[in-house]
Amino acid sequence: MRLRATFILLLPLLLLASHTPTTPPATEQPGYQLIQPALLSAHLRFLSCDELEGRETAKRGQKIAARYIAAQFERLGLKPLGDSGTYFQRFFVKERRLGPNNELVVKVGNLTTRFNRLFEDFAFAVRGAQATKLSGNVVFCGYGIRDKTLSYSDYDGIAAQGKIVLLLSGIPKTARQSESLERWNDTYTKYLAALEAKPLAVFMVVGHSATPSLKEQFDSRKDQLAMSTMSLVDPARTALPESRSTNPPFVLISTEVANAMLAPYQKTVSELAAALEERKPQSFELKQVTASLTIDIVEEVLPTENVCAMLEGSDSTLKHEAVVYSAHYDHVGVGISGRVFNGADDDGSGTAAVLALAEAFAKNGTRPLRSMIFLTVTGEEKGLLGSKFYTDFPKFPLKQTIANLNIDMIGRIDEKYEKLGNPNYIYVIGSDKISKDLDAVLQEQNRASVNLTLDYRYNDDNDPNRFYYRSDHYNFAKNGIPVIFFFNGTHADYHEPTDDFEKIHLEKMSKVVRLIFAVGWELGHRRAPLRRS
Known part of the structure; x- marks a missing residue:
């Protein structure tokens, strides 16, 4: 009887305990309150200044940014997680860059004309290009159409093997309403058709038939190319x-350039384009013409580094598990035009967020039970290189990494939410793909904190943008680690020199970072592991 009476007296306390969260609320933590626009602004203003020259991987500006991040980690007393007791995880990349000696030479008899204005006289993309020195005869093959269903080929009767194939871009005006010919508007389709002839090279003329000149078409794109x-x-x-x-x-x-090749035949590009409106091949070999091409690609192995630190968990057992906060601190550098791509949103915003989160956890007073890893990677813009290296050579065991919270572009508002007049949103990608428990944590913490609109539009497996595969979380996901990618969507300044600090929405950004803190705080305290879906 006495035992029963004691149980009855304790029952209200037991019920209260069963409904009390085991994790202290994130919103009540000093670290949560520390995340303010001013803190984010201080980091982001520096990371996106012109003096950092766009933070291109392995270049001067990236090195300055790396030292800045490491200095912040050291100031906060975080444990170095890099090589030899440093914050730097060093590795090497092979760079392929444009050299100075690019030239196209047209020789007709004793007359030699040199064209060396890249992106005005001729153009190519560094990506996919190889260092080249070639010289050969030229064959003109119209619009480069080879279509069996139409019984038409610009290659009929032309011996193009081992020669330079000269094509016109686009299709004849009279063919633009034809669905069967429309596919030949595609440059890659033309190139594949030309490859069947086994040419030495393929030259395509742009700027004819009242279309913008090569210079006009590529003036805004040459930095990217x-x-x-x-x-x-x-x-x-x-x-x-x-x-x-x-x-x-x-x-x-x-x-x-094309007209210089056609000159000995008293023809011009405009005249040939007009003749091709009759849909009869005008192909011929330019026997008096030799063209020479030099593509100068310089290759060099360069050192670079991820920057990583850890706040050790407070629990003697759970501290051997960790949550990884990640962002890439590299951007695309300085363009051939001399314009600086500051990358304030991409991904200065994510890098500033990781630094703010590091400060929030370090100064919170109470540490999570699990460890928190703060990882800023380089080489993302070159193909997720830094995160690939980290997951290949992890500084903390991947099997004990319970989640990766990746932050890539959180400082702007995309067109959809601009029109809605709602800055308080974030696109969420990947949160339910490996562990639905992780998505549940995200939604619960969002309701309990900033209550943003969580938009799963880009989480769709069929989304054509394929953002799930395009940021550093993917290298963690490939290793079976639950991930969330926080993303504000693209905008007109994405990968443009206009992605500047002045356009960042710091209030919106601070709300997103508070949410990410809350998610990490809960993950750092929950006893139950995240179940894999």
Whole structure:
């Protein structure tokens, strides 16, 4: 009886305890309150200034940013998680960049004309291009159409093998209403058809038939086309990996260059385009013409680094598990035009968020039970290189990494939400793909904190943008680690030199960072593991 009476007296307390959250509310934490626009602004203003030269991977500005991030981690007393007791995880990349000696030469008899104004006389993309020196005869093959269903081919009777194939861009005006010919408007379709002829190279003329000139078409795009490419270097290799390509080069040329080739035949691009309106091939070999092409691609192995730190958990057992906060601190650098791509939103905003989160947790007073890892990676813009290296050579065991919260572009408002007049949103990607428990934590913490609109539009497996595969969380997801990618969507300044600090919405950004703090706080305290879906 006495035992029963004691139980009855304790019952209200037991019921109260069963409904009391085991995790102290994130919103009541000093660290949560510390996340303010001013804190984010201080970091982001520096990271996106012109002096950092667009933070291109392995370049001066990226190195300055890396030292800045490491200094912040050190100031906060966080444990270095890099190499040899530093905050830096170092690795090497092979860069392929545009060299200075690019030229197209047209020789007709004893007359030699040199064209060396890249993106005015001729153009190509560094991505996919190989260092090239070639010279050969030229064959003109109209619009480059080879269509069996129409019984039409611009290659009939032309021996194009081992020669430079000269094509016109687009299709005849009279064919623009034809569905069967419309596919030949596609440049890649033309290139594939040309490859069947086994040419030495493919030159395509742009700027004819009342379309903008090559210079006009590429003036705003040349920075992107000229951007260097990079790939990871295997740590076991010391020599420069050899580049190989079996495909002939594809080059766009101006009407001026094409007309120089056609001059000995008293023809012009405009005249040939007009004749092709009759849908009869005008193909012929330019026997008096030799064209030479030099594509100058410089390859170099360069050092770069991720920057990573850890706040050790307070529980003797759970501290051996961790939540990883990640963002990429690199951007695309300085364009061939000399314009600086500051990347304030992409991904200065995410990097500033990771630094603010590091400060929030470090100064909170009460530490989570699990460890918190703050990882800023480089090489994202070159193909998720830094996160690939980290997950290949992790500084904390992946099997004990319970989640990755990746932050890439959270400082702007996209067109959809601009029209709605609602800045208080965030796109959520990947939160339910590996663990539905993680998505449940996200939704619960959102309701309990900032109550943003969580938009799952880009989480759809059929979304054509494929954002799930395009940021650093993906390298964690490939290893079976539950992930959330926080993203504000694209905007007109995405990958443009106009992605500047002045356009950042700091109030909106601080709300997103508070939500991310709350999610990490809950993950750092919950006893139950995240169940895999």
